[in-house]
Amino acid sequence: MEWFVLIINLFIPLLQLFAGWMMLYHPPKNINSFYGYRTTRSMRNLDTWNFAHRICGKLWMQMGAILFVVSTIVSFVFWGAFWTNIPLMIGQVFCLFYSIVPVEKALKDKFGV
Numbered sequence: 001m002e003w004f005v006l007i008i009n010l011f012i013p014l015l016q017l018f019a020g021w022m023m024l025y026h027p028p029k030n031i032n033s034f035y036g037y038r039t040t041r042s043m044r045n046l047d048t049w050n051f052a053h054r055i056c057g058k059l060w061m062q063m064g065a066i067l068f069v070v071s072t073i074v075s076f077v078f079w080g081a082f083w084t085n086i087p088l089m090i091g092q093v094f095c096l097f098y099s100i101v102p103v104e105k106a107l108k109d110k111f112g113v
Helices: 002-025 046-077 082-098 100-111
Strands: none
Touching: 002 046, 002 082, 046 082, 046 100, 082 100
């Protein structure tokens, strides 16, 4: 059971690492409403679209790596203590959503939109 919990705890950081790598090295070629970093600012034109994917990709790879290490340590230090899973996952999801703030700030600073 503990191994299953470890896998669940590492799912978001690994997903973030993979999605960050995809955004950085294989971003969507065209602006679309299906996948990618989709905000009003990022979808304004192709330059903002590509810039947002580069910034978000780098950020997600950095955050994913940090979250992977932290989640692994927490999972092993509190092995079998299931109460640590909820705060850990809340922190992981918070990091995912918080990443919008620096990307939008970078878009505003560079493009003024």
